[in-house]
Amino acid sequence: MADLNIKIKNLELKNPVLTASGTFGYGEEFEDFIDINKLGGIIVKGTTLEPRQGNPYPRMAETASGMLNAVGLQNKGVDVFINDIYPKIKKYNTNVIVNVSGSNIKEYVKTAEKINHLDKIPAIELNISCPNVKQGGMAFGTNAKSAAEVTKAVREVYKKTLIVKLSPNVTDITEIAKAVEAEGADSVSLINTLLGMAVDVNTQRPLLSTVTGGLSGPCVKPVALRMVWQVFNAVKIPVIGLGGIMNANDAIEFILAGATAIQIGTANFIDPQISIKIIKGIEKYLSERNISSINDLIGGLKMESA
Amino acid sequence: MTTKKQIQDFIVLNNKKINSDYFELELKAPVKLPEIFPAQFIEIHIENAKDTFLRRPISIHDIDYDKNTITLLIQIKGEGTKTLSKIEKDASLNIIYPLGNSFSIPDKKEKVLLVGGGCGSAPLLFLAKYLFNKNIIPYILIGGKSENDILKIENFGEYGNVFITTEDGSLGFKGIVTEHPLLKKEVEKHNISKIYTCGPEPMMKAIAKIANKNNIACEASLENMMACGIGACLCCVVETTSGNQRVCCDGPVFDVKNLKGWE
Numbered sequence: 043m044a045d046l047n048i049k050i051k052n053l054e055l056k057n058p059v060l061t062a063s064g065t066f067g068y069g070e071e072f073e074d075f076i077d078i079n080k081l082g083g084i085i086v087k088g089t090t091l092e093p094r095q096g097n098p099y100p101r102m103a104e105t106a107s108g109m110l111n112a113v114g115l116q117n118k119g120v121d122v123f124i125n126d127i128y129p130k131i132k133k134y135n136t137n138v139i140v141n142v143s144g145s146n147i148k149e150y151v152k153t154a155e156k157i158n159h160l161d162k163i164p165a166i167e168l169n170i171s172c173p174n175v176k177q178g179g180m181a182f183g184t185n186a187k188s189a190a191e192v193t194k195a196v197r198e199v200y201k202k203t204l205i206v207k208l209s210p211n212v213t214d215i216t217e218i219a220k221a222v223e224a225e226g227a228d229s230v231s232l233i234n235t236l237l238g239m240a241v242d243v244n245t246q247r248p249l250l251s252t253v254t255g256g257l258s259g260p261c262v263k264p265v266a267l268r269m270v271w272q273v274f275n276a277v278k279i280p281v282i283g284l285g286g287i288m289n290a291n292d293a294i295e296f297i298l299a300g301a302t303a304i305q306i307g308t309a310n311f312i313d314p315q316i317s318i319k320i321i322k323g324i325e326k327y328l329s330e331r332n333i334s335s336i337n338d339l340i341g342g343l344k345m346e347s348a
Numbered sequence: 349m350t351t352k353k354q355i356q357d358f359i360v361l362n363n364k365k366i367n368s369d370y371f372e373l374e375l376k377a378p379v380k381l382p383e384i385f386p387a388q389f390i391e392i393h394i395e396n397a398k399d400t401f402l403r404r405p406i407s408i409h410d411i412d413y414d415k416n417t418i419t420l421l422i423q424i425k426g427e428g429t430k431t432l433s434k435i436e437k438d439a440s441l442n443i444i445y446p447l448g449n450s451f452s453i454p455d456k457k458e459k460v461l462l463v464g465g466g467c468g469s470a471p472l473l474f475l476a477k478y479l480f481n482k483n484i485i486p487y488i489l490i491g492g493k494s495e496n497d498i499l500k501i502e503n504f505g506e507y508g509n510v511f512i513t514t515e516d517g518s519l520g521f522k523g524i525v526t527e528h529p530l531l532k533k534e535v536e537k538h539n540i541s542k543i544y545t546c547g548p549e550p551m552m553k554a555i556a557k558i559a560n561k562n563n564i565a566c567e568a569s570l571e572n573m574m575a576c577g578i579g580a581c582l583c584c585v586v587e588t589t590s591g592n593q594r595v596c597c598d599g600p601v602f603d604v605k606n607l608k609g610w611e
Contacts, residue, residue, distance in 0.1 A: 067580040071597075074353040087582075095592050102575050102583035106399045109575060113582045116592055259401060311402060311576040312393065314355060314444065 044328035045335040051228035053203040055082035062307035063141035075314040083137030091149040093119035103249035108259025112252040114174040132162035143169040145177040154200040171209030171234035183209035186221040197226035208232040216276035231282035260286040274300025290323020300341040357440045385450030386475035391577040393442040397431035407471035423467035461487045465547025480507035491525035556604035
């Protein structure tokens with residue numbers, strides 16, 4: 043059996059498959075379908091300092107090979123997470139990572155500080171890339187200076203593994219990746235959703251209450267893969283790849299392009315067992331090729347002409 | 349309900365065209381069906397449908413525990429349901445089930461009214477049968493734009509007293525369900541203790557208004573667009589007195605008193 047263990051700073055994963063924030067609830071929603079403990083980790087729903095109601099319905103529109111969402115970080119706030127949700131999910135024998143968001147630097151810092159005290163949360167994913175909130179979110183992630191500032195402020199209070207989730211809605215994603223690396227990020231994950239929109243020609247209205255929303259699913263995969271490859275070549279810290287991964291081959295494409303780990307997002311909606319199937323698929327790929335460790339595959343894209 | 353959710357391949361036993369807009373699918377489960385309750389639904393993966401990416405949530409129309417089958421009554425609305433309408437016998441369909449909560453079942457002595465509009469009548473047949481088996485004979489009021497939208501009336505007739513309205517008057521009372529004399533006669537005289545409704549939102553809101561005015565309990569089954577159907581994506585939310593709730597797992601059935609804008 044091939045070795046699937048990987049490490050991101052001090053974070054040890056039994057395999058490189060994580061579930062993406064906002065697509066996997068708090069894990070409990072999937073307990074009927076899979077053994078959560080077999081995953082490399084789960085990244086729970088975006089958490090903010092105060093509770094948020096999110097955006098009005100409709101929040102979703104189907105597109106060719108994907109979907110748009112405008113959920114807008116609906117969550118009960120970090121205190122309810124700590125008091126009510128954390129006690130139920132700390133039993134998982136896998137890495138439970140919290141996605142942290144905010145409207146300003148102070149909120150990010152306070153939320154991260156509170157989560158720093160939770161023994162069974164080994165890492166946070168700093169969300170500076172949510173396209174569906176009016177303040178903060180993507181605003182931090184589309185500018186190298188503000189991305190650096192929020193990373194620096196959170197790094198001062200957060201002592202465990204710090205992952206920063208990047209937005210694809212930028213001119214040069216490597217600039218943002220380098221900026222957060224310089225301020226102490228242990229890893230970057232990419233991509234968050236691409237800003238998009240859809241129109242109903244019968245009503246002549248936008249399909250989302252917010253007009254624009256975040257595009258995800260297989261339609262974004264080539265863009266995500268390209269960005270993972272660019273960032274892998276620009277930074278030294280491990281890259282976590284996501285964006286339209288629907289099967290093991292998609293996951294392996296990201297790993298070859300430089301991803302140390304990958305996240306499964308929208309695919310969880312179509313097949314709640316897909317994350318486990320992808321772990322098995324990666325294992326099979328390695329075994330069939332006599333590759334002893336997943337680490338030998340990371341960034342292994344062959345560039346010389348055949 | 350707390351029934352464990354499952355993901356399985358069902359086999360198409362029968363695909364029956366009802367008219368140009370509606371069809372009925374009978375699907376055989378690969379394992380013994382767990383107990384399923386009225387208003388619960390399933391999520392179907394439709395393969396090879398143009399521009400269709402997500403599963404489709406479809407309410408359960410009927411269950412036969414002896415044959416181990418689930419029957420669905422489906423309106424052709426877009427590419428997904430159009431493709432599904434052409435599925436052949438013996439084909440397999442990947443299904444996640446049973447999803448969502450259910451209508452609350454009244455005490456035996458109660459008189460209840462079921463109000464369905466168009467395809468919204470689909471889960472009400474399951475409810476009518478369920479009530480009938482508990483010796484509750486409901487009033488059933490079914491409305492549609494024309495007779496084309498009035499479905500399976502003979503089946504409804506087996507389980508309750510059926511009343512029909514159509515907007516064009518092609519069948520039954522001419523008008524919309526809220527104008528039917530039954531409401532005046534039975535609801536306003538308080539002969540009914542509970543109303544169950546499923547159908548277009550304006551219709552359900554109008555029914556809720558009548559129920560609230562007459563102080564009668566009313567439950568509505570909603571059909572918001574969903575991505576996952578299992579409570580993870582937060583796309584299908586409805587505004588309630590306790591914040592945004594998920595139609596897929598906090599619903600689809602809500603007490604109308606808890607829905608904002610339904611007063």
